[in-house]
Amino acid sequence: MTEASALLYANLVVDRGSFRLDAALSVAAGEVVALLGPNGAGKTTAVRALAGLLPLTGGRIQLGDRTLDDPQRRILVPPERRKIGVVFQDYLLFPHLTARDNVAFGPRSVGAARRPARAAADAWLARVGLAEHAHRKPRHLSGGQAQRVALARALAVEPVLLLLDEPLAALDARTRLDTRAALQRHLRAHSGATLLVTHDPLDALVLADRLVIVEAGRVVQEGDPATITAQPRTDYVASLVGLNLYRGRGEGHTVTVTAGDGSADRFQLSVAEPVDGEVFVAFPPAAVALHPTEPDGSPRNTWPAVITGIQRHGDNLRVELDGPITAAADITPAAAAHLELIPGSRVWAALKATETHAYPAGG
Numbered sequence: 001m002t003e004a005s006a007l008l009y010a011n012l013v014v015d016r017g018s019f020r021l022d023a024a025l026s027v028a029a030g031e032v033v034a035l036l037g038p039n040g041a042g043k044t045t046a047v048r049a050l051a052g053l054l055p056l057t058g059g060r061i062q063l064g065d066r067t068l069d070d071p072q073r074r075i076l077v078p079p080e081r082r083k084i085g086v087v088f089q090d091y092l093l094f095p096h097l098t099a100r101d102n103v104a105f106g107p108r109s110v111g112a113a114r115r116p117a118r119a120a121a122d123a124w125l126a127r128v129g130l131a132e133h134a135h136r137k138p139r140h141l142s143g144g145q146a147q148r149v150a151l152a153r154a155l156a157v158e159p160v161l162l163l164l165d166e167p168l169a170a171l172d173a174r175t176r177l178d179t180r181a182a183l184q185r186h187l188r189a190h191s192g193a194t195l196l197v198t199h200d201p202l203d204a205l206v207l208a209d210r211l212v213i214v215e216a217g218r219v220v221q222e223g224d225p226a227t228i229t230a231q232p233r234t235d236y237v238a239s240l241v242g243l244n245l246y247r248g249r250g251e252g253h254t255v256t257v258t259a260g261d262g263s264a265d266r267f268q269l270s271v272a273e274p275v276d277g278e279v280f281v282a283f284p285p286a287a288v289a290l291h292p293t294e295p296d297g298s299p300r301n302t303w304p305a306v307i308t309g310i311q312r313h314g315d316n317l318r319v320e321l322d323g324p325i326t327a328a329a330d331i332t333p334a335a336a337a338h339l340e341l342i343p344g345s346r347v348w349a350a351l352k353a354t355e356t357h358a359y360p361a362g363g
């Protein structure tokens, strides 16, 4: 997206001790972008910088035609004048205020008079399905209801940018499911930009049009969910979407995997698509079969492996393997019966070339 077509354009440079966030983000009007990353990647730092709670060290934040933060030009717009609605992970509702006054606080804090603020609050509470709870205090609301009050408060300021920081993290699984569905409806109706910060891939995949992945303060991959889940470019993204991922050099239908540990061992994988140059190869754990002895016949890729871990995975078992490459294999209980499934056991892994997916690594 070009800077001109983005509603939010931010080049976020923030120094916090030895940590530096250095990430460019753009979000178009009506678009939902998920910022996804492991613990400590810098997601909260990004939210706080956008919300105006943490000044930038460098870079710039542009929302519509307004510059909100630009240290070089000494511009720093305070939080309440940013036209940004924020839902924090723990909601931060005022415990002594009713749901209605909590929501009215949003418009009040940006200068609305009491009456119109209350009218806006009532309208928003009705839209999130909580009209009859308007007079309850937060301690008499369930987790899901409190989350909806927080969302209503953020939307009641008619924000140009809606920021959601782990909005579903505090909810139990069942409530999460319902609240995620409701949130999806509200996000679709929001005409401004939405940035959703999460470390839950499901939230990101369900709610976002585009994903931006940050690791150690940097954007490592961005794109639409389908491309990212099919073509991860880092180990973190691969584990997020449940794929085995390797980098190597491709020639024809063979990829020589670059050993991650720097050892000289060469390991080659036969792949379905012809490739050339630096590539990634990905395959799902379910594509890996395990055998007690070396299998003969069909699959083109076989290698000896040692079991390092076993976990339940849905109805199957996920087996972690070490060997010339580390890999995860998902096997059925029936297949497991033929194997000695204990850490340290030696097995043979087999993978069909047709189940691999190879794509250019670039750079």
Ligand SMILES: Nc1ncnc2c1ncn2[C@@H]1O[C@H](COP(=O)(O)OP(=O)(O)OP(=O)(O)O)[C@@H](O)[C@H]1O
Binding pocket: 016, 017, 018, 019, 037, 038, 039, 040, 041, 042, 043, 044, 045, 046, 199
């Ligand atoms: N007040 C602070 N002073 C110095 N460093 C900080 C401060 N707060 C956070 N950090 C550092 O900044 C880095 C990024 O933290 P941040 O909270 O933004 O990550 P995150 O992606 O939100 O992680 P999480 O998912 O765990 O919330 C971390 O390495 C952290 O140690």
